[in-house]
Amino acid sequence: MIDIHAHILPGVDDGPATWAGAIELCRQLASQGVTEVVATPHFFPGRYPDTGQVLELTDELNKRLRSISIALTVYPGAEAYLVPELPQLVAGRHVLTLNNAGRYLLVELPFEEVPICVENVFFSLMLAGVVPVIAHPERNAHLREDPSLLVALVERGALVQINAGSLAGEFGHKVQKQAENLVHQGLVQLMGSDAHCSHKRPPLWPLALPQLQKLAGKEVAHTIAWKNPLAVLSGNEVALPSPGSVSRRESNFWGRALAKFSSRPSCRRQRR
Numbered sequence: 001m002i003d004i005h006a007h008i009l010p011g012v013d014d015g016p017a018t019w020a021g022a023i024e025l026c027r028q029l030a031s032q033g034v035t036e037v038v039a040t041p042h043f044f045p046g047r048y049p050d051t052g053q054v055l056e057l058t059d060e061l062n063k064r065l066r067s068i069s070i071a072l073t074v075y076p077g078a079e080a081y082l083v084p085e086l087p088q089l090v091a092g093r094h095v096l097t098l099n100n101a102g103r104y105l106l107v108e109l110p111f112e113e114v115p116i117c118v119e120n121v122f123f124s125l126m127l128a129g130v131v132p133v134i135a136h137p138e139r140n141a142h143l144r145e146d147p148s149l150l151v152a153l154v155e156r157g158a159l160v161q162i163n164a165g166s167l168a169g170e171f172g173h174k175v176q177k178q179a180e181n182l183v184h185q186g187l188v189q190l191m192g193s194d195a196h197c198s199h200k201r202p203p204l205w206p207l208a209l210p211q212l213q214k215l216a217g218k219e220v221a222h223t224i225a226w227k228n229p230l231a232v233l234s235g236n237e238v239a240l241p242s243p244g245s246v247s248r249r250e251s252n253f254w255g256r257a258l259a260k261f262s263s264r265p266s267c268r269r270q271r272r
Contacts, residue, residue, distance in 0.1 A: 001205060002229035003029060003037040004098060005079065005106060005135060005161055005192025009057045012049045013042040015196045019064065024198045026065055030072040032205040034193075036233065038077040040106055043095045045083060051096050054078065075099040075233060079106045079135055084117045087124035097130060101235035106161065108135045114142045114149055119156075126157050133159045133232075136194060138166050138178040147181070154187055159238065161190040164208035165201075167215075183215040189228050189238050 006029070007015030010022040029037055039058050042048050049057075058076040065072055077098040080086060089095045090105060098104045105125060109118070122132045134153065137143050137160055143150050154160060165171060166179035182188050191212065193203035213221040228238040 001032075001034045001209070001225045002233065003034045003193050003195075003203065003205075004077070004133075004190055004229045004232055005040050005163070005194050006037050006203070007039075007041060007079075007194070007196045007201075008037065008074065009039045009041050009049075009054065009061065012053065012057065015041065016198075021197065022061060023064060023068070023070070025195060025203075026061070026072050026074070027070055028198045029193070029195070029203050029205075030070050032203055034072065034203070034205060036073045036075065036229075038075045038098050038106075038192075038233070040077045040079040040098075040192075042108070043078040043080040045085070045089065045094075048078075051076075051078075051093060051100075054096055055100070077106060079108050081108050082110070082115060082118060082121060084121060086121050087128060087130075090125065090130055091128060098133070099233045099235075101233070102130070103235035104131045104133050104159070104232045106135050107132045109137065109140050109143075111139055112141045114140065118153070122153060122156065122158055131157060131159060133161050133190065135161055135192075136163045136166060138162055138175050138182060139171060144174060144178045147178075147185075150182075150187060151185075159189045160187050161192050162188050163194045164191055164204045165194060166208075167191075167211045168204040168207035170204060180211075180215055183212065188216075188224060189240065190232070191224050 007013055008022050008025050010016050010019050016022040016025055041054060054076050058074050061074050076096050078096040080095050098106060125132050137150050162179045162182060166175050169176045193205060195201055195203040209225060223239050231238045
């Protein structure tokens with residue numbers, strides 16, 4: 001399996017604080033069948049690490065893993081918090097795309113709302129050839145109440161990444177049910193562990209993968225857990241099944257979205 005969302009670099013965000021913690025988390029991932037993982041430290045302007053630091057830490061972590069024969073390859077990336085200036089930050093190479101390939105960007109939404117700037121930010125990213133990958137939308141309260149908003153973003157070209165822990169029930173029944181619904185609806189292209197720690201926020205692939213296979217079938221689960229993340233690492237196209245049971249919106253998305261989103265709060269930092 002390939003894990004495209006994990007906080008495994010030491011001392012840069014709320015992931016492991018030390019090299020020992022980072023190594024233990026990588027060991028745990030490898031023991032669960034993960035062969036490749038993208039290090040995605042939280043990115044927020046002025047607070048979280050610059051790209052140079054992420055690249056250096058990723059290189060050092062790979063060297064340490066090879067020296068102790070842990071069969072796991074780490075790639076650089078980031079989980080970028082949604083801010084209005086995100087397209088400019090990506091263009092200026094101040095935030096890393098997944099595997100630094102310039103094609104896919106993991107984007108974190110607030111947990112309670114969908115800010116007004118989301119459609120403009122995503123549209124600008126896609127105009128520049130960068131595909132937004134929405135991190136764990138099942139954890140967003142607004143999208144749980146109105147999943148058609150997520151359908152609209154996917155129809156305009158965004159991708160969806162759910163957390164393994166969500167399918168495993170780590171974040172409660174509501175989040176688990178929403179993750180299951182998204183899989184049923186054909187809205188999920190990728191799954192990641194979002195692991196932060198080998199104990200408090202461990203990767204839960206052994207629990208999540210059978211659930212994914214049960215919900216989507218083995219072939220689709222293989223695409224979500226292996227084929228699509230491999231395409232992401234290479235900067236290639238991912239498989240995009242059509243959204244299923246959720247009713248589709250009308251075609252004039254951008255005009256309608258501007259009106260609908262106008263009552264929402266602007267982008268701002270939320271508590272995790």
